[in-house]
Amino acid sequence: MVDLYIYYKVRDEHAARLAPLVRAMQADLALPTGVTGSLKRRPGAQDGRQTWMEIYLATPNGFDTALAAGVRQAGLDQFTDGPRHSEVFMDISTCA
Template sequence: MVDLYIYYKVRDEHAQQLGPRVRAMQAALAAQAGVSGTVKRRPGALDGRQTWMEIYLATPDGFGNALAAALEHAGLDQFTDGPRHTEVFTDISTCA
């Protein structure tokens, strides 16, 4: 399993519209794929743009496909400014 950290830019004027849509998408993903997500934002804004981050921990195989379908269904692209960037992390093994 891997943890996903997905960040992207949001124009200030779209933040109030995007927030509920991201949370609804995450609720649907939790029901469908069993992965609860969180959404955070960097404090402040630069040039009228905020940085947001979605976090999905311990995602199973195939979650990326479920996330892509959920994104398309939710239509979040109309409220983001630029691409989504995904960082993937795994746990550090304690075995040698």
């Protein structure tokens, strides 16, 4: 299992409309996948844009496909300013 961190830019004027869409998409994803997402943003804005991050911990195989479908269905791209960037992290296992 891996953790996904997805960050992107949002224009200040779109923030109020986008937040409930992301939260609804995350709730819809949680039902079939068991993964509860969180939504964060950097403090402040730069050039009228905020940086947001979605975090999904301990995702099962295929979650990225479900997430991409959820983003399309929710129409999130119409309120983001530029591409979504994904980072993948995994736990460091200890050796016995």
